[in-house]
Amino acid sequence: MIKMQDLRKDFTVRVKAGRFRRTKRVVPAVDGISLRIDRGEMVGYIGPNGAGKSTTLKMLTGVLMPSSGEVSVCGLAPVPQRTRLALRIGVVFGQRSQLWWDLPLRESFGLLRHIYRVPAEEHAARLRRCRALLDLDEFMDTPVRQLSLGQRMRGELTAALLHGPEVLFLDEPTIGLDVVSKQAVRAFLADLGASGDVTLVLTTHDLADIERLCERLVVIDHGRVVHDGTIEALHARYGSRRSLVADLERPLPLDFELPGAILTTVEAGRHRATFALESASAGAAVAALVSAVGVRDLSLLEPDIEDVVARLYTSTDVP
Template identity: 60%
Template sequence: MIEVADLRREFTVASQAGRFRRTYRKVVAVDAVSFEIAAGESVGYVGPNGAGKSTTIKMLTGILVPSSGRVRVCGLDPARQRRELAARIGVVFGQRSQLWWDLPLAESFDLLREIYRVPRTEHAARLAECVELLDLAPFLATPVRQLSLGQRMRGEVTAALLHSPELLVLDEPTIGLDLESKERLREFLAELNVRRGTTLLLTTHDLDDIARLCRRLMVIDHGTVLADGPLDELRDEVSPERVLVVDLERPVADLDGLPGVVSARAEAGGLRHHLAFRRELTTAAKLIAEVAGRADVHDIAVVEPAIDDVVRRLYGRRRG
């Protein structure tokens, strides 16, 4: 679906060097980035502000022309074949709108049907599906300028999907949304990826979006890719420890000496124990059995490293 090889983008930045003179310097926003994304994948593309995420997205969608390197999306050159590419992808920018500000939401959808030349029956079926899953019916007749941010973002996603794109690119799609709107949008996008096989490429600062939607994570910083792989593997690589939280029926002073446990901590007077273990040394099931052999267990939970910690450690690995 996406092929990127040695992609680079430079910008010329002017600065004042005197009262009547300017100097110019080159700034590299994306530097030798290479990756491939297969059809049907859901990929998170994350990094700090200024890392090169949005610049990459703009080159993938044909908004910017690369300084050098090769990029193909749906088998097309985005910069040279923008019209053909637009018919095959959908793009949602969290801080930009493709809807008509003063028109009712439904009329924006009608205009987009004409722009993309979507047959009426196909458009109606697709719209009905989005209206049901995203609960758009109560505000279809409302002008876009009167919609809440959550309502508008649901409209933006619908607008990007009405021509049945093979690839959906989302740049900060949940920015500013309340918790309910975020969860509704995440559920819809997950369903879209699983049921229809739509490829998702997601850039966001909300790492809960990544954890909920993406099986693969790419981390970019200073224009280069720091890490790329399945989220679970990256988590194991930088945060190999898991924590088994055990609530006991009766207090136990400690649970030292358990096989595979690298550290243990008790709280609530010995009723709750936090047991950090490594997967290569033991499994959660074996550890639970060991604990149950020593004490009566009331409840258990396995805590995975937070995705925020995983990304933070990947950044730290570069600085190190």
């Protein structure tokens, strides 16, 4: 559905070169990205501010012309065939609206049906599904300007899907939402992805969105891909470790060592201990603790993806 080969976008900026003089400098925003995304995939596309995420999305949707390289979406060249492409993609930008500010949500949806020339039956069927999954009925007749941010974002998602796009681009779809609204949006997108009907590309700073929705994660930094694979592969590559937190029956001996694990913290008179598991399995670690000091309670904590990504950005292993 999406192909990028050596895709590049440069911007020319003017910088001071003295008191009265400025010179031009070329800044690469996207620096030779090559990716292939297949039909039905849900891909998380993340990176720090200025990494090139939004620039990539703008080239994929035909808003920006690449400086060089090749790109196709749904078999179309985004800029030369932008009108045809618009009928086959949906776009949601968290801080921009495609709804009419002074019109009720229902009328915005009606206008979009005419703009995209969607048959009435197809439009009604898709709208029924969105109304049910996103709980739209209570504010369908409310002007968009009176909606809360969470309500408006649910409306934006519906608007992007009413014409039946093959690819959905989401740029920060949960930015600023409260916990309840985030859960509603994530549940809807998870259901959408499970159907396999839509290819989804998600850029976000909220890594919980990625963990909840995407099996494949693409990380970019300074316009280049530094990781393309599963979240589990990212954890493995950058040495993230699970943690075992144990409430012990008696204090740990001062010289206690747990094979395959590192003691990271001890609390409350050494009755609670946290171990970072390296080579040991959780079962082996628990068995060793029970044998040595006894265990009252324990929990196994999975590594935090935010810590892993932060480690990636500072790693000397990044290309």
